[in-house]
Amino acid sequence: MEFLVRFETRLPESLSSEQVAELKAAERERAVQLRQSGILKKLWRVPGRRATVGLWEADDATVLHEALASLPQFPWMDVEVEPLATHPQEK
């Protein structure tokens, strides 16, 4: 089942620039793994914002939550999940 997932990340000002760089590298690495496993299908950037719209596919919302919660920046992400149904024209 596909989900449209929108998230916005606000890292706290208290993190050093090194910590931020490490977090971003770890985030990219985990995203690559989630793409390889087929859960993360596509990401877009919302112009002007530290926000992302993504197309995800998972068996159910529990599996999706575990994938999202495995992202290193998850504690600072505000996430909204929208379930998607197959459109008749896509069948």
Next chain:
Amino acid sequence: MEFLVRFETRLPESLSSEQVAELKAAERERAVQLRQSGILKKLWRVPGRRATVGLWEADDATVLHEALASLPQFPWMDVEVEPLATHPQEK
């Protein structure tokens, strides 16, 4: 996968009271079938409103949509679907 489904029904004033009675009877009958098939698990009424909160279970959002769209009052229902993940304490 479970979904929290909230809907509010506004039948048009142009329907006769007979048509309304028929629609409501057909709605109840279809709901019984959906309960028997296990898709519709529980309904609550929102006090003071012609609205319902329900717990539904379906393989994915496409199957859920077909169940909702099979309700005779669907053309006059405003529906909101929220995906639910299993809580760790429930495992």
Next chain:
Amino acid sequence: MEFLVRFETRLPESLSSEQVAELKAAERERAVQLRQSGILKKLWRVPGRRATVGLWEADDATVLHEALASLPQFPWMDVEVEPLATHPQEK
């Protein structure tokens, strides 16, 4: 450039069921043309609603508007367009 386009269609009750059927057939036909021209890339259904989320690609918002306005049901569609930027991980 890609756009996330969300629309919800509310045909007026005054249309006969024949008119509705004709409109829906014309809508499907026009959608096929828009897919063939590459403007319409993917559609999803919002579960429980007469609403659609779609991924569209057009040179700019003017071309996109013309494509949307060419849909036979456009006069009864409530449309929201969100511009999408390429995510660095997709490059």
Next chain:
Amino acid sequence: MEFLVRFETRLPESLSSEQVAELKAAERERAVQLRQSGILKKLWRVPGRRATVGLWEADDATVLHEALASLPQFPWMDVEVEPLATHPQEK
């Protein structure tokens, strides 16, 4: 009487990881007690969020409030309570 209770927890960054672990353990323990007493009937996780939807049953809103306020994380929870009426089909 049943209530749909939605809460989102934001622990302050100033807590140490030990304090967080203690709080979460105490929270789980209190939740078990509330389930045993029949006030807390079911919890779901909102996918992608540190948020929970729950089905609670209490004599009235005063008893419900006392149960919610007894949760160790209550000072950092944003809680919304919705009263539920029995649906005619459930009788």
Next chain:
Amino acid sequence: MEFLVRFETRLPESLSSEQVAELKAAERERAVQLRQSGILKKLWRVPGRRATVGLWEADDATVLHEALASLPQFPWMDVEVEPLATHPQEK
């Protein structure tokens, strides 16, 4: 248990002034009965609107819903129910 109930009534323009007068008289009569039974405790008018804020008391939301639905103008009322807990200073 007490509830704060807010409703706004919009009678359709198609009703004759006689029908409106009858409805309003029936509404007042039913309100008197609900006051006598102790369910309706107090009503205020929202200034400038055809809206009312009321304090109601009922065993639970199901009993409250039945009382509200027994009002002759209920089909044209938009109702919002908020559960109230006893404040410690009132004990």
Next chain:
Amino acid sequence: MEFLVRFETRLPESLSSEQVAELKAAERERAVQLRQSGILKKLWRVPGRRATVGLWEADDATVLHEALASLPQFPWMDVEVEPLATHPQEK
């Protein structure tokens, strides 16, 4: 004239538990005085929140503001005031 006053209190984390206890005691004491003077008529707790709905009576909004601003926790209260008119059925 009566007012429906809703407030939610968020004391800052920087206050010590002693300061919080003193503030709460002072708040209760001031509330007792306001009840005795007839300005504060009734308080309810919003279940699950550090929030209160109250019925207040004052000559006008200026007198009401002075009463609210005299509460020791006022600097940390988010307050909303709604004017109430007498309902014809209450006359």
Next chain:
Amino acid sequence: MEFLVRFETRLPESLSSEQVAELKAAERERAVQLRQSGILKKLWRVPGRRATVGLWEADDATVLHEALASLPQFPWMDVEVEPLATHPQEK
């Protein structure tokens, strides 16, 4: 006591242009009376809308409601009332 009153008027399309002209004349006449009695102190137009912001003064919300409800266009007005307190600098 002063109130800031905002209203927007939507006369139904079913009224003839004569009925509209009569209503508007009656509205102006009643407004003149309300100004003479001191309840209506000042009106502004919201640019681009059939809406008005006004400064009203009345003993309480009940008197204000009666003044507003005496306007001939009241049945088609959407009204919002905000209570105003005297600012210390105005004393």
Next chain:
Amino acid sequence: MEFLVRFETRLPESLSSEQVAELKAAERERAVQLRQSGILKKLWRVPGRRATVGLWEADDATVLHEALASLPQFPWMDVEVEPLATHPQEK
């Protein structure tokens, strides 16, 4: 002074296609006049909607309102006006 004016037009279904064509022609003609007088400086279309964002310049909000109200489709337009100040970099 400049204003950002956003409007959305919803002509009623009861108008014949001839009436709509006449209205649209009259609208265009009036817009040309408003451009020539310098009040209307620029229009954009909101993609996917029957809506327009425009840059207008007028001595004050009263003159702007008169210009907007002179548009033949004004009775069916929902208009929002936002005042703009000169940015320091533009001086």
Next chain:
Amino acid sequence: MEFLVRFETRLPESLSSEQVAELKAAERERAVQLRQSGILKKLWRVPGRRATVGLWEADDATVLHEALASLPQFPWMDVEVEPLATHPQEK
């Protein structure tokens, strides 16, 4: 041209009570000057809030902005400006 200006002030907790007293005195002094110059015509307090509704008059939004930005508390004020047109009844 007149404007309805609403602002809410939240001074940071880090300011000492002396700094707050100085700021408030400077604010009052600047307000007196703005009244004398005719830009600030009237202020009201929103009951229960650290908020103000004011009637301002300025040649345009640029002049108004400069007046607002000259207030010593401006860095901590959340301001909303609404343009007002003259009502036909006021002419």
Next chain:
Amino acid sequence: MEFLVRFETRLPESLSSEQVAELKAAERERAVQLRQSGILKKLWRVPGRRATVGLWEADDATVLHEALASLPQFPWMDVEVEPLATHPQEK
């Protein structure tokens, strides 16, 4: 393609007044460059706020995002981007 871009800047209180002055100078310098390259066409100030409405032109949302993200104050800007289509009257 043109975009309407709205942003509001909130520099953190922890910055020294020198850092703020440097940031503002760097911001102005970068804005001049973006104007020279034709991406930034026009800026307005929202009266009463630290906010800006701007007209931008870029090949697509990706190029626009890079321009916005190159502004020195970008980490503290809340940005909203709205795509604009050419209005038929402008052709």
